[in-house]
Amino acid sequence: MTTNFDKLIKTIVKPLVEYPDDVTIQHNETDRFYEYHLQTNPKDVGRIIGKKGHIAQTIRTIVYSVRVNGNKRVRLIIEDGQK
Template identity: 70%
Template sequence: MTDFKTLIKTIVAPLVEYPEAIRIEKNETDRFYEFQLFVDSKDVGRVIGKQGHVAQAIRTIVYSVRVQGPKRVRLVINDSAK
């Protein structure tokens, strides 16, 4: 399977001011491979973009990667760093 964590980090790192704060967690359910993206609270706006255009572009790239089997990929951008 494609390394989605590396893919997401490669896309997001140039966009943010604090790339060391990027954290990605993977959760697997019956229907999805869900990746949760955490960035520094000051970088959330950069990742989401005006009217969500940047976030939608990131999701389009991530969702376009083929996955074996019936599961789909989902990217959740958390708007608060933990």
Template identity: 65%
Template sequence: MIDFKALIKAIVEPLVSHPEAIDIDQTETDRFYEYHLTVDPADVGRVIGKQGHVAQAIRTVVYSSRVDGNKRVRLIINDGPAKTLE
């Protein structure tokens, strides 16, 4: 299977001002391999783009990659404040 973390990072890294703040977490459900992308709050707009066009282009590239089995890939861009566990 393709290394989706590396693929997402390769696409997003040139877009952001703070590449060190890129964080990609993977979770797996019954139907999906979910990748949660978190970037610096100042870079969220760059990753999403006007009317979501950049985010849609990123998803198009990621979703077009082949996955073994019946599961699909889902990219979730976290655009809210970072969650903290208390």
């Protein structure tokens, strides 16, 4: 399942960014979620988030619409380098 979500996220994100080779995804599993942490080149973060977060929300809507077996849900976290 992990590779399918990786492939889906990269298929959506790579055409949007200037540095597609810098797109990476790290995984984390909690009791409630399968978490996917998306990292891009710092110059591309704005392209992924979009004005008022519209692009990020659209990406999440697509990813969240994929069915997952079991009770866990998928969560996409866009790493923007800020904590």
